[in-house]
Amino acid sequence: MTRSITVLGSTGSIGVQTLDVARMHHIKVVALTANQRIDILEKQAREFQPALVAVRDAQAAAQLKIALADTDITVLSGEEGILTAARYETADTVVNAIVGVAGLLPTLEAVSAGKQLALANKETLVAGGVVVKEAIRQHGVKLYPVDSEHSAIFQCLQGCPEGALKKVILTASGGAFYGKTRQELANVTVQQALTHPNWSMGAKITIDSATLMNKGLEVIEASWLFDVPDEKIDVLVHRESIIHSMIQLQDNSVIAQLGVADMRIPIQYALTYPERCPSPVKELDLSEIATLTFGKPDTDTFECLAICREALRRGGLLPTVANAANEAAVQLFLEGKISFLQIPALVGQAVGQFDGNNSTVTLENILAADHETRQKILS
Numbered sequence: 006m007t008r009s010i011t012v013l014g015s016t017g018s019i020g021v022q023t024l025d026v027a028r029m030h031h032i033k034v035v036a037l038t039a040n041q042r043i044d045i046l047e048k049q050a051r052e053f054q055p056a057l058v059a060v061r062d063a064q065a066a067a068q069l070k071i072a073l074a075d076t077d078i079t080v081l082s083g084e085e086g087i088l089t090a091a092r093y094e095t096a097d098t099v100v101n102a103i104v105g106v107a108g109l110l111p112t113l114e115a116v117s118a119g120k121q122l123a124l125a126n127k128e129t130l131v132a133g134g135v136v137v138k139e140a141i142r143q144h145g146v147k148l149y150p151v152d153s154e155h156s157a158i159f160q161c162l163q164g165c166p167e168g169a170l171k172k173v174i175l176t177a178s179g180g181a182f183y184g185k186t187r188q189e190l191a192n193v194t195v196q197q198a199l200t201h202p203n204w205s206m207g208a209k210i211t212i213d214s215a216t217l218m219n220k221g222l223e224v225i226e227a228s229w230l231f232d233v234p235d236e237k238i239d240v241l242v243h244r245e246s247i248i249h250s251m252i253q254l255q256d257n258s259v260i261a262q263l264g265v266a267d268m269r270i271p272i273q274y275a276l277t278y279p280e281r282c283p284s285p286v287k288e289l290d291l292s293e294i295a296t297l298t299f300g301k302p303d304t305d306t307f308e309c310l311a312i313c314r315e316a317l318r319r320g321g322l323l324p325t326v327a328n329a330a331n332e333a334a335v336q337l338f339l340e341g342k343i344s345f346l347q348i349p350a351l352v353g354q355a356v357g358q359f360d361g362n363n364s365t366v367t368l369e370n371i372l373a374a375d376h377e378t379r380q381k382i383l384s
């Protein structure tokens with residue numbers, strides 16, 4: 006079980022919930038990082054007394070240094086500051102709750118420093134699966150999934166012998182626009198897309214849920230985590246978000262993990278594995294919920310899921326490209342510069358037009374493909 010953690014992205018939705026779990030279980034917090042929001046970071050630093058905090062934005066870091074001048078806490082800035090936190094010696098586990106591919110280098114830094122990894126940052130695996138898996142093998146560290154579906158699968162797999170897994174069944178809430186036609190999606194607003202039916206999360210992942218890109222990213226994430234190809238990963242729409250995912254075994258027995266929709270369960274399991282500890286999360290009352298429903302995803306209307314599956318099947322740098330195009334497109338949508346349906350259009354175009362898929366998948370090529378794809382969409 007984890008005794009001390011570094012939380013990368015501590016001011017976000019997963020970061021804050023990770024600190025809830027740390028507080029409840031008296032897990033020592035040795036370093037915290039954020040992009041910009043120093044008001045929350047200062048409060049967290051005063052409560053948890055880490056040795057180190059790092060802020061990517063240099064100006065915000067300088068302000069935080071002044072604000073924390075009465076403490077012994079070291080304040081660092083920039084990418085180097087985040088990487089120093091990722092490898093900080095006294096943590097045994099690094100929780101990566103950064104959003105986007107910005108989490109990739111910190112993940113690799115933590116792994117090379119021999120840290121166990123509690124990974125919420127799915128973009129790390131989507132964009133950099135090859136290099137992350139290799140680094141994990143080389144350094145002999147453990148990766149515990151935090152994404153609720155992948156934690157569910159990981160939980161279901163406990164006690165299953167090697168080779169027993171036949172299929173993974175990822176559940177999907179369907180997001181904000183479940184059941185809508187393309188025509189109805191043409192004029193949806195940012196505010197509508199930011200309203201998730203069951204989960205309260207950061208802006209980017211909420212938009213990804215509305216486009217089904219999130220499920221596409223999760224198919225790729227599952228493929229890396231559980232070593233299963235695209236055709237062995239089913240997606241099932243389950244509006245209630247009570248079953249967090251399932252596995253089907255060779256004998257066609259299906260095992261599911263259920264619970265109320267609260268990320269503190271998967272976060273806690275990643276930190277307390279293999280123990281099962283009390284949690285602040287409410288008990289599940291199935292008699293009150295009464296009905297659980299299931300259906301197929303509408304991949305004609307929500308194209309991102311199909312695009313991600315294609316990127317996974319064709320492999321190479323295409324998952325990196327799909328992810329980068331989506332990050333750029335979501336940024337433009339949130340800034341009110343493109344419409345909702347332009348997100349899948351831009352992701353599809355980027356994957357369809359990418360002509361560098363003969364290059365080997367190295368960290369350098371991943372970062373270059375990410376950068377070029379993003380630039381093309383943002384410029």
Ligand code: NAD
Pocket residue numbers: 013014015016017018019020038039040041042061087101102103104105107125126127128151152153204205206207208209210268
């Ligand atoms: P969020 O936007 O609420 O928080 C993101 C955090 O990352 C913040 O602390 C921010 O300061 C930091 N950050 C942002 N850009 C950065 C950069 N360039 N460099 C360094 N730090 C940066 O996001 P979130 O919803 O907490 O999601 C975090 C990750 O977890 C995402 O990959 C998301 O897909 C995944 N995830 C989230 C949930 C959820 O319930 N929120 C569930 C499953 C998976």
Ligand code: MG
Pocket residue numbers: 152153154223
């Ligand atoms: Mg998820």
